[in-house]
Amino acid sequence: MRLLEDIVEKKRRKSVFKDRDAISIHFVPERLPFRERQLREILEEVSELALDKKANNLFLYGKIGTGKTAVAKKVLRELREFAEKNRLRISGKYINCKNYNTKYKVICRVAEEFYPSKRFFGFSSSYVFEKILDFLNKNGTKLVVVLDEIDKVKDVDDLLYKLTRANSDVEKGGIYVIGVSNNLLFKNRLNMQTKSSLCEREFVFPPYNAHELEKILLERVGLGFREGVVGGDVIRYISALAAQESGDARRALILLQKTGEVAEESSLHEITIDVVKNAKERMEVELISSMIATLPKQHKLVLYSISMLNIKGSGIKGISGEKRVLTSGEIYDYYRNLAKELSLNVVSLRQFKEYLNELNLYNLIETRASGAGFRGTTTLTSIAFNAFQIKEILDKEFFDF
Numbered sequence: 168m169r170l171l172e173d174i175v176e177k178k179r180r181k182s183v184f185k186d187r188d189a190i191s192i193h194f195v196p197e198r199l200p201f202r203e204r205q206l207r208e209i210l211e212e213v214s215e216l217a218l219d220k221k222a223n224n225l226f227l228y229g230k231i232g233t234g235k236t237a238v239a240k241k242v243l244r245e246l247r248e249f250a251e252k253n254r255l256r257i258s259g260k261y262i263n264c265k266n267y268n269t270k271y272k273v274i275c276r277v278a279e280e281f282y283p284s285k286r287f288f289g290f291s292s293s294y295v296f297e298k299i300l301d302f303l304n305k306n307g308t309k310l311v312v313v314l315d316e317i318d319k320v321k322d323v324d325d326l327l328y329k330l331t332r333a334n335s336d337v338e339k340g341g342i343y344v345i346g347v348s349n350n351l352l353f354k355n356r357l358n359m360q361t362k363s364s365l366c367e368r369e370f371v372f373p374p375y376n377a378h379e380l381e382k383i384l385l386e387r388v389g390l391g392f393r394e395g396v397v398g399g400d401v402i403r404y405i406s407a408l409a410a411q412e413s414g415d416a417r418r419a420l421i422l423l424q425k426t427g428e429v430a431e432e433s434s435l436h437e438i439t440i441d442v443v444k445n446a447k448e449r450m451e452v453e454l455i456s457s458m459i460a461t462l463p464k465q466h467k468l469v470l471y472s473i474s475m476l477n478i479k480g481s482g483i484k485g486i487s488g489e490k491r492v493l494t495s496g497e498i499y500d501y502y503r504n505l506a507k508e509l510s511l512n513v514v515s516l517r518q519f520k521e522y523l524n525e526l527n528l529y530n531l532i533e534t535r536a537s538g539a540g541f542r543g544t545t546t547l548t549s550i551a552f553n554a555f556q557i558k559e560i561l562d563k564e565f566f567d568f
């Protein structure tokens with residue numbers, strides 16, 4: 168055996184993972200437990216196209232991580248396979264509107280499906296659309312287009328009007344839309360006409376409960392981890408956490424993935440609940456770091472001041488114990504000294520209060536107005552994350568620690 172091959176093989180054998188990809192959030196597994204009904208009903212609709220009939224436009228909605236994207240992709244996969252096998256002129260296209268967020272961008276993307284060697288960007292919208300209709304007419308092609316995160320499209324009424332009108336402008340073929348959104352208010356934003364054409368049939372994706380998440384994770388563990396690495400207690404623990412927080416399968420999977428990575432780094436062959444706790448803490452640090460990284464410098468100074476005052480035990484004890492409740496006056500004093508020490512601009516008290524407001528909006532702190540009588544009226548502030556973790560992140564920036 169070659170040396171490199173030998174090394175890779177040894178590492179592979181030591182790894183907790185059997186197939187890392189299977190744990191990734193982008194992987195669409197063959198089976199989607201607790202979504203069989205939605206999958207079946209959507210396929211029932213789409214099957215009309217295979218029988219040369221018209222199908223309804225569909226709208227899938229539900230909170231984040233409830234399997235909408237996974238189901239929509241699975242529908243397209245089945246549709247493509249079926250069409251290919253039976254030589255049907257049906258094609259499926261997945262578009263994530265986060266990246267294609269205008270009518271024009273979506274239409275160009277659809278046109279590229281039919282004319283793969285052409286680039287349409289730069290041509291007028293009506294020209295591009297005519298080309299799509301030409302193709303449908305000439306070939307009798309039926310296109311099923313999934314518009315994922317459809318709420319991100321700025322001129323969504325125009326887009327839907329154009330796409331759904333296509334069916335009356337062509338003799339053969341047609342366009343069928345499957346809209347997907349986690350924004351529960353999105354539908355109300357549509358005008359009556361587009362609303363009724365998009366939502367001919369609706370599918371609701373409810374959050375998963377702990378038991379469902381457990382089953383979903385169990386299947387993914389079977390695909391992604393070596394046997395015996397992840398025990399039932401660990402799966403139950405992660406599922407309970409995710410169910411408690413939101414019922415979001417993505418969050419549960421990310422924690423599972425992170426747990427595997429932590430175990431691997433520490434050369435463990437078995438995963439315990441302590442490893443999960445460790446991974447969860449790291450995830451939170453990463454989350455806070457990414458939130459803090461985007462803050463302007465003055466906001467960071469204010470946040471740093473709040474963390475330091477917490478660590479010093481200033482202010483008064485909060486309800487939950489270790490987090491302190493601080494007045495804006497004491498934070499401002501600390502902030503002012505800190506800014507001077509670092510030779511940075513000191514902003515006015517008024518501006519400073521604006522920063523507190525913004526940090527509150529970013530959920531990094533919680534603020535509320537004190538009732539009269541508590542040292543006059545003031546804003547009471549408490550930190551939303553672990554003060555030591557925030558200090559550690561910001562020390563690097565301000566003091567080069």
Ligand SMILES: Nc1ncnc2c1ncn2[C@@H]1O[C@H](COP(=O)(O)OP(=O)(O)OP(=O)(O)O)[C@@H](O)[C@H]1O
Nearest residue numbers: 192199200231232233234235236237349383416417
């Ligand atoms: N029933 C299920 N079985 C197996 N895996 C699932 C199931 N539901 C969701 N997942 C997995 O959980 C993750 C999140 O699901 P998905 O991306 O489909 O959520 P979503 O509803 O589209 O969320 P969002 O609104 O945030 O886009 C994906 O990695 C997906 O594979």
Ligand SMILES: [Mg+2]
Nearest residue numbers: 235236237315
């Ligand atoms: Mg999605």
